[in-house]
Amino acid sequence: MTNLAVLGLGSMGSALAHCLLEAGHNISVWNRTPDKAEGLAKAGAKVFDSADEAVAASDFTIVCIKSHRETVELVGGLSVPLTGKTICDMSTGDTSDADALVAMLAERGADYMLGMINAYPSGVGENDVTILTVGSADAWDQYGDIIRTLGGKSAYVGKQPAALAALFAGLFTVRQGFMFGMIYGALVCQKTGIPMKVFSDQIPATLKLVNDYYDLFAKTVPAENYDNAEASLKIYALAQEDALKTFQSLDAPAEFIQLIYERTKTAWDEGLGEKQLTALVKHMAG
Numbered sequence: 001m002t003n004l005a006v007l008g009l010g011s012m013g014s015a016l017a018h019c020l021l022e023a024g025h026n027i028s029v030w031n032r033t034p035d036k037a038e039g040l041a042k043a044g045a046k047v048f049d050s051a052d053e054a055v056a057a058s059d060f061t062i063v064c065i066k067s068h069r070e071t072v073e074l075v076g077g078l079s080v081p082l083t084g085k086t087i088c089d090m091s092t093g094d095t096s097d098a099d100a101l102v103a104m105l106a107e108r109g110a111d112y113m114l115g116m117i118n119a120y121p122s123g124v125g126e127n128d129v130t131i132l133t134v135g136s137a138d139a140w141d142q143y144g145d146i147i148r149t150l151g152g153k154s155a156y157v158g159k160q161p162a163a164l165a166a167l168f169a170g171l172f173t174v175r176q177g178f179m180f181g182m183i184y185g186a187l188v189c190q191k192t193g194i195p196m197k198v199f200s201d202q203i204p205a206t207l208k209l210v211n212d213y214y215d216l217f218a219k220t221v222p223a224e225n226y227d228n229a230e231a232s233l234k235i236y237a238l239a240q241e242d243a244l245k246t247f248q249s250l251d252a253p254a255e256f257i258q259l260i261y262e263r264t265k266t267a268w269d270e271g272l273g274e275k276q277l278t279a280l281v282k283h284m285a286g
């Protein structure tokens with residue numbers, strides 16, 4: 001059986017460690033503040049006083065601390081040899097820290113994996129939870145099953161360290177775009193006295209219209225085939241223009257819908273009016 005370690009036993013690190021224990025793995029754990037390891041000691045984990053000892057006892061070490069930057073400091077400062085070991089950082093981070101971490105691990109002879117956990121600690125171990133990873137193909141072959149124990153829908157998305165940060169930024173932007181859409185939407189509705197309850201109750205129905213778009217990116221963008229639009233880019237631009245005029249006439253903050261309209265109208269002016277709205281991915285990439 002693979003020897004596993006978890007470094008960092010905050011909310012998420014503890015959840016990961018407990019899940020691995022419950023799945024029958026032997027694990028070594030370490031936390032900078034020792035008290036946080038007490039529950040895991042009772043549950044059967046081997047608690048070490050130093051990160052060096054925990055890493056020395058393991059083949060595959062999951063780090064879950066503040067960010068990649070702290071991981072670079074922590075793992076870079078270890079005195080134990082890392083050759084042949086795999087370090088998997090589940091801490092969040094940006095692209096440059098991800099690159100720095102992978103470069104440091106390569107210098108120390110260790111294999112790397114970076115993981116993005118799309119769940120709260122209470123969801124760890126659930127079948128429908130996703131942990132997206134980047135790393136060497138070998139590391140995924142060897143340890144992918146362990147990651148799938150932590151999240152049943154986990155997947156490997158490639159080697160490039162920056163890819164995970166890009167995926168985080170992309171998916172976070174989807175969420176934030178939706179949340180900001182609700183904020184602007186609430187503002188324009190308020191201007192005419194529409195009760196917030198009426199506005200909120202309509203959100204699930206309006207979101208159903210977005211469902212078809214999930215698949216459309218994979219279907220249209222790689223092949224650059226944006227034909228046969230059920231609702232064309234031109235139709236969206238016209239509706240956006242109406243919405244923009246409403247925001248403006250009611251004196252509601254209009255910059256969000258204005259940006260959306262300007263992007264779409266420019267693409268229409270450049271001949272993409274009959275295409276799918278996803279044609280904007282190619283158009284905006286320049």
Ligand SMILES: NC(=O)c1ccc[n+]([C@@H]2O[C@H](COP(=O)([O-])OP(=O)(O)OC[C@H]3O[C@@H](n4cnc5c(N)ncnc54)[C@H](OP(=O)(O)O)[C@@H]3O)[C@@H](O)[C@H]2O)c1
Pocket residue numbers: 008009010011012013031032033036064065066067070074090091092117118119120121
């Ligand atoms: N919580 C979530 O819902 C969630 C979801 C997805 C991803 N994540 C990611 O998981 C990571 C941990 O989050 P969390 O919720 O577990 O945070 P947390 O409860 O605040 O725990 C943070 C942990 O990091 C350790 N730590 C911080 N700086 C350190 C350093 N310089 N050296 C060594 N250890 C250090 C802390 O040790 P001490 O106990 O000694 O302070 C603690 O164990 C973050 O990158 C977060 O973005 C969290």
